[in-house]
Amino acid sequence: MELNEKQTAAIFKAFCDENRIKILQLLIDGEKCACRLLEAMNITQPTLSHHMKTLLDSGIVNGRKEGKWMHYSISEEGLEKAQKYIDYLKGEV
């Protein structure tokens, strides 16, 4: 494994909050803008923004700005990193 403990923990921060899990679920069927995520969740706009930042930092979510909209989607690459770490723990690497 090429990552240290801090970096690994940062990746998985994406998955250890209830609301972030909910956001990830919403992104499963494809890219969504922040406003659509917001209306599907029971949190304020700044709270969503904060979680999106955490998700971007973790690398599990991609962001794409288009005009005044911010579009978010699940990052295959990010998921693969997480997956690789779990494989590593399974002794499969």
Add this chain to the structure above:
Amino acid sequence: MELNEKQTAAIFKAFCDENRIKILQLLIDGEKCACRLLEAMNITQPTLSHHMKTLLDSGIVNGRKEGKWMHYSISEEGLEKAQKYIDYLKGEV
């Protein structure tokens, strides 16, 4: 997915702390007792005990008591659950 957001977050709690990641690394090459984990880490015994409880709760680690020793090991079953969730996010389920 048969798990709710809270349960899913609980599983991944295992991976979102630096020290817990370190503990998991130590368990990769097999079961270890708490005392051996302790001497490999830079934390006090109660802190280790606290993290082991979190890891047990997450289902990622198994515990086995033998005399006065507590032996911990990585749970294949727990890892599989985590893995399945990530597969799910990838749209592979």
Add this chain to the structure above:
DNA sequence: AAAATATATTGACAAACTTCTATATGTAAT
């Protein structure tokens, strides 16, 4: 029974995290 050892629990404190309101920034429409 007493001492020694391994681990867990309690309680306190500090750091980190989640959430909010208020406000700022950036973009598009009038």
Add this chain to the structure above:
DNA sequence: ATTACATATAGAAGTTTGTCAATATATTTT
């Protein structure tokens, strides 16, 4: 230019988490 809309940032409050020292519990050894 002004207004409207989408998102981000700042700052504060409350909550959770990580950590430790002190103590309790459980097991083994003497």
